[in-house]
Amino acid sequence: MRYSPLQRYSAEFIGTAFLLATIVGSGIMAERLSGGNAAIALLGNTIPTGAILVVLITMLRPISGAHLNPAVTLVFALRREIGVPDSARYIIAQIIGGLLGVLIAHLMFEEVLIQFSRTARTGGGQWFGECVATFGLVFTILATLKTRPNAVALAVGLYITAGYWFTASTSFANPAVTIGRGFSDTFAGIRPLDVPIFILAQLAGAALAWALCAWLLPARETADDHRARSG
Numbered sequence: 001m002r003y004s005p006l007q008r009y010s011a012e013f014i015g016t017a018f019l020l021a022t023i024v025g026s027g028i029m030a031e032r033l034s035g036g037n038a039a040i041a042l043l044g045n046t047i048p049t050g051a052i053l054v055v056l057i058t059m060l061r062p063i064s065g066a067h068l069n070p071a072v073t074l075v076f077a078l079r080r081e082i083g084v085p086d087s088a089r090y091i092i093a094q095i096i097g098g099l100l101g102v103l104i105a106h107l108m109f110e111e112v113l114i115q116f117s118r119t120a121r122t123g124g125g126q127w128f129g130e131c132v133a134t135f136g137l138v139f140t141i142l143a144t145l146k147t148r149p150n151a152v153a154l155a156v157g158l159y160i161t162a163g164y165w166f167t168a169s170t171s172f173a174n175p176a177v178t179i180g181r182g183f184s185d186t187f188a189g190i191r192p193l194d195v196p197i198f199i200l201a202q203l204a205g206a207a208l209a210w211a212l213c214a215w216l217l218p219a220r221e222t223a224d225d226h227r228a229r230s231g
Contacts, residue, residue, distance in 0.1 A: 003063050005086070011064035012090050013097035015056045019068055020101030020180040021108075022052040027187035028109045041187060042164065050161030057153035066153075069174040070094055071206040075138050078210050091176075098180035106184065117182055117189025121169065127201045129169035134205030136163065137173045142213040175199045 003011075023045070030044025053068075060066040065082075067073045070091040077087040106113050137159055144155040163171025172178045172190070178199055182192040190198065 001062075005089070008064040008086075009089050009093045011060045012067060013093040013100075015060045015064075015066060015068045016094040016097035016176055017101035017104065018056060019049075019052060020098040020177060021104045022048050022101075023177065024102050024105035024181070024184045024186060024188050025108055027184075028105065028111065031187040042170070045187060046161055046164040049164070050157040053160055054153045054157035057156055061152065064090070068094060068176070069137075070176055071134055071174060071202050072138065072141060074203070075142070075206050075210045078207075079214075094176040095179055098176040099183065102180045102184050105186075111184075111186065115183060115185040115189075117185045117191050119185070119189040119191060121190045121194045121198070126169040127197055129167035130172060130198050130201035131205040131208075133163050133167045133169060133171035133173040134202040135209045136205075137171075138206045138209035139213065142209065142217060146213075146217045169198070172198060173202060173205075175202055178202070 026048035027041075027045045030041040034041035034044060056068060057066040060068075065076070067076065067090060073082065073087050073090045073094070076082045077084060082090070103113060105111075106115065137156070140155050140159045141152060144152045148155075160171060160173065163173060172181070178190060178195050181188050181190045182195045
């Protein structure tokens with residue numbers, strides 16, 4: 001089935017709104033229930049985020065590809081799988097949807113609607129962590145699309161679940177998520193001052209993953225490649 005541009009943009013908008021509502025909402029819930037234990041709060045934020053990614057990608061991938069992430073959209077533009085005008089509209093839909101998701105989370109938990117985070121997330125370790133996190137996310141997507149396309153949703157959800165814990169930055173790995181979290185002074189927040197360099201690190205990681213996959217995962221498999229891989 002072919003979907004109209006409006007349907008595809010709407011899928012990106014709705015999906016990113018649900019993603020941010022989950023990240024921010026589960027962070028608020030986790031912090032309220034954890035009794036001050038930061039590790040428990042982070043775990044309570046991690047599991048819903050990984051789970052909702054599996055759900056959203058499963059639902060929306062047939063419609064829009066379920067990018068839900070400007071870095072992912074830019075990579076697919078570099079691969080010429082989405083045009084420049086379309087990719088720009090995807091990114092706008094993702095950013096606006098993410099901001100809406102933050103507002104939804106604030107409304108649900110009776111928080112002040114418009115906020116600016118005061119949580120400092122800065123330093124070389126965290127910037128490098130965001131580069132690694134986004135590199136790994138894009139690599140996961142492209143490699144899984146090549147080897148097991150039906151497993152993309154599960155692979156991405158599991159990767160982000162792991163990324164919360166193995167990266168110093170807790171794996172934002174998404175410019176739309178980073179922007180949205182700047183407007184929430186809650187557990188998941190990031191100071192607006194720290195947002196631009198996080199995004200630069202994310203874009204660098206995505207570009208590195210795209211370059212690696214262009215070499216490691218050629219678009220077309222020759223007969224000799226197939227025979228060699230099949231043994």
